[in-house]
Amino acid sequence: MRDLTTTLFNVPARAARVGQGSLLIADPFIEEAYFNHSVVSIVDYDENDGALGLVMNNKTGHTLDCYLDGVSADSNVPVYCGGPLGPDRMVFMHTLGEEVFAGAKQFAPGLWLGGDFDAAIDYVNSGYPLDGLLRFFIGYSGWTAPQLKNELRESSWAVADFPSDKTMLLSLSDDAYWHRYVRMLGEHYRAWQLMPREPRAN
Numbered sequence: 001m002r003d004l005t006t007t008l009f010n011v012p013a014r015a016a017r018v019g020q021g022s023l024l025i026a027d028p029f030i031e032e033a034y035f036n037h038s039v040v041s042i043v044d045y046d047e048n049d050g051a052l053g054l055v056m057n058n059k060t061g062h063t064l065d066c067y068l069d070g071v072s073a074d075s076n077v078p079v080y081c082g083g084p085l086g087p088d089r090m091v092f093m094h095t096l097g098e099e100v101f102a103g104a105k106q107f108a109p110g111l112w113l114g115g116d117f118d119a120a121i122d123y124v125n126s127g128y129p130l131d132g133l134l135r136f137f138i139g140y141s142g143w144t145a146p147q148l149k150n151e152l153r154e155s156s157w158a159v160a161d162f163p164s165d166k167t168m169l170l171s172l173s174d175d176a177y178w179h180r181y182v183r184m185l186g187e188h189y190r191a192w193q194l195m196p197r198e199p200r201a202n
Contacts, residue, residue, distance in 0.1 A: 017159070018148065020045040021108035024053065024157040025181050028195035034058070034084050037178040037197050040141055041093070041162075041169065043107045050144040054082040054093065054137050056169060057177035064124065064136055072125045078173070083141030092120055094134040095166050110166040132167030158185050 018024065024040040034055060044052040057080070064077040067090060071077070082091065094112050098104040100123070101115025123134065143151070151157060160181065162169060172180060175197055182192050 018042060018045065018051065018152065018157075021162055023160045023162060023181065025160060025178065025185065027156050027158070028192050030156060034081065034141070037175055039178055039181050040083075040157075041111075043093075043113055046145070048145055050142065051148050053141045053143075054091070055080065055141060056135075057173050057175075059173055060138060067138065068121065070121050070125075075124050075127075077124055077130060077136065080135060080137045080173070082137035082139045085140050085142050087139045089140065090136060090138055091140070092117075092134060092136045093170065095170065096123075096133055108162055108166075111162065111169065132171045135170045158182075158189060160185060 020042055022042045022045075024038075024042065026035050026038045026040075028037065030036055030038075037057075038055045039057050040053040041056050042051050042053045060079045060081045062079055063073075064075065064079055065071040065073045067079060079090075091114055094101065094104070094115075095110055096104075097106075097112055098115060101112070101119050104112040104115030106112050120134070124130070152159070163184070168180075179193055182189050185192075
């Protein structure tokens with residue numbers, strides 16, 4: 001399929017450099033389950049050691065109370081699959097800062113990882129809004145430096161900066177999320193949106 005559509009879907013390289021504070025938007029031909037139509041937030045990056053990231057838009061199908069004790073079952077908070085590594089690790093990303101969750105670490109302007117987990121559970125149980133503010137993940141994604149460079153060279157990912165409105169990163173999910181960021185890449189990537197999530201179905 002990919003060979004037959006090289007001309008139509010070949011797009012110029014965009015923002016070839018990636019770093020902490022970047023988004024990786026998956027080429028529509030990536031069929032691997034964790035990354036198909038995914039958007040990955042790069043939360044840690046070293047040019048020599050590689051990168052760590054979280055897939056932002058793929059729900060696990062389970063809610064937070066399935067993973068953690070003390071979470072109200074009626075809170076119905078979705079948990080996202082951050083990637084194939086560390087399936088026993090949970091992390092949360094938020095725009096609320098260390099004033100709300102002590103110990104949180106800022107990895108990009110206006111965006112934090114982690115902090116006081118008990119405070120996060122209290123926040124959820126209190127019924128405070130989550131959309132655009134707080135998202136929970138199981139697992140994470142990782143690349144060695146050569147691996148990521150090769151994937152970027154092969155145009156497996158388009159690279160974009162975080163949006164100026166950080167709440168966008170923590171709203172929407174699934175395919176709608178991916179399509180939103182593909183649209184933001186510009187006209188050269190319009191053809192990407194014509195591809196179904198399962199390319200073989202086309």
